[in-house]
Amino acid sequence: MHRPDPQRLSSVPDTPHGLTPPSSAPTAQSVAAPGLIAFAALVVANVALAFGPWFVRATEVGPVAAGFWRLTLAVPFLIALAVQQGARPTRLSRGVWIGLIVGGVCFAADLGAWHLGIRRTTLANATLFGNAATLIFPIYGFLIAKTWPTRTQGWALVLAATGAALLLGRSYQLDAKNLVGDLLCILAGLLYTVYFILMARARATLAPLSALTLSTLAGIVPLLVFALAMGERVMPTHWGPLIGLALCSQVLGQGLMIYALGRFSPLVIGIALLIQPVVAGVVGWLVYGERLGAADLVGVVMVAVALVLVRRGPPPEVPLEDALDTPDFERQETV
Numbered sequence: 001m002h003r004p005d006p007q008r009l010s011s012v013p014d015t016p017h018g019l020t021p022p023s024s025a026p027t028a029q030s031v032a033a034p035g036l037i038a039f040a041a042l043v044v045a046n047v048a049l050a051f052g053p054w055f056v057r058a059t060e061v062g063p064v065a066a067g068f069w070r071l072t073l074a075v076p077f078l079i080a081l082a083v084q085q086g087a088r089p090t091r092l093s094r095g096v097w098i099g100l101i102v103g104g105v106c107f108a109a110d111l112g113a114w115h116l117g118i119r120r121t122t123l124a125n126a127t128l129f130g131n132a133a134t135l136i137f138p139i140y141g142f143l144i145a146k147t148w149p150t151r152t153q154g155w156a157l158v159l160a161a162t163g164a165a166l167l168l169g170r171s172y173q174l175d176a177k178n179l180v181g182d183l184l185c186i187l188a189g190l191l192y193t194v195y196f197i198l199m200a201r202a203r204a205t206l207a208p209l210s211a212l213t214l215s216t217l218a219g220i221v222p223l224l225v226f227a228l229a230m231g232e233r234v235m236p237t238h239w240g241p242l243i244g245l246a247l248c249s250q251v252l253g254q255g256l257m258i259y260a261l262g263r264f265s266p267l268v269i270g271i272a273l274l275i276q277p278v279v280a281g282v283v284g285w286l287v288y289g290e291r292l293g294a295a296d297l298v299g300v301v302m303v304a305v306a307l308v309l310v311r312r313g314p315p316p317e318v319p320l321e322d323a324l325d326t327p328d329f330e331r332q333e334t335v
Contacts, residue, residue: 038263042272045256048248050279053118053126054287055245062232063115066245068223069236070111071216073246078216078255082209096205103198104218106191111219112226114188121181123288127280128164129182131273132189137196141266149267156309160271163302164278166295196261196269203262212258216250274303 059066118126138157142148149157195215202211227234236242261269278299 038260041256042260045253045260046272046275047279048253050276052249053123054283055241056115056118058241060238061234061236062227063119064112064223064230065227065232065234067111067115068227069242070245070250071220073243074250075216077251078213082213085209087210099198099201100214101218103195104215105222107195107215108219108222110188110191110195112223113184117181117184117188123280123284125182126185127277129185130188131276132186133193133196133273136193138267138270152309153267156306157267157271160274160303160306163299164274166299199258200261208259212255271306278303
């Protein structure tokens with residue numbers, strides 16, 4: 001199977017199978033630089049996404065309604081960026097449309113469950129449980145996509161998981177007060193994993209911004225219906241937190257995350273997700289007065305070392321967009 005250049009930044013997906021001209025073979029320098037860009041995009045995506053709970057708590061609308069506005073306010077920016085990158089209408093297969101719609105609905109359900117959980121548990125617990133994909137997504141890659149880890153990557157995963165547990169250990173509480181919120185955030189983490197898998201499939205066909213824009217559109221109506229059915233307040237009087245949520249979490253965070261999904265294996269994506277609990281711990285310290293203790297600082301260092309190990313190790317054998325490539329997901333120009 002032809003392997004497209006996984007490091008190329010472009011507004012369209014990788015070149016169709018077998019059509020890469022010989023003259024386009026990248027030099028060592030051209031491959032190295034975009035690789036660093038892709039890794040930086042993955043890190044920035046997780047840092048931006050970690051501020052989501054802060055914005056949700058600052059809004060005056062209901063938690064599900066906040067998810068609705070996160071997607072709705074982000075759509076114009078996503079469309080503008082996609083058009084600027086050269087996106088144009090084209091015909092997609094039924095399988096691609098089903099994947100995008102189901103992925104968008106799963107992401108909407110993830111946001112609804114997570115935002116409800118954020119209001120019912122601690123910030124640390126919400127971040128930890130909401131990122132259950134940290135472990136589930138790499139396991140999926142090992143078992144289904146067969147992207148087996150190297151020894152270094154395996155130790156990096158153990159190191160990162162241990163560091164995150166240390167970081168959140170003092171705030172990790174399961175009691176009657178926050179049990180419902182914890183369960184909602186765990187549900188959100190499971191739905192987030194399904195969204196990751198479906199969007200990785202979409203990235204085998206579509207450019208990152210095109211895939212994100214279409215899946216975002218698919219999630220707007222379900223969130224609005226859910227918010228109205230729950231009797232939540234939908235219309236805000238202060239738009240600042242909602243605009244920040246849309247731009248920081250959906251446009252910047254998810255935009256860079258969808259781009260990174262096509263460049264790295266599930267293991268790398270899963271370990272990078274642990275950046276979010278680290279950033280959430282810092283936000284909790286600065287905003288809510290939750291000071292970091294010695295165990296927290298050790299956890300930060302362990303996660304940082306794990307990220308360095310997984311970055312310096314051998315490149316992943318098969319990015320997920322190639323491992324899941326099937327005839328149903330023929331590569332299109334763009335959308």
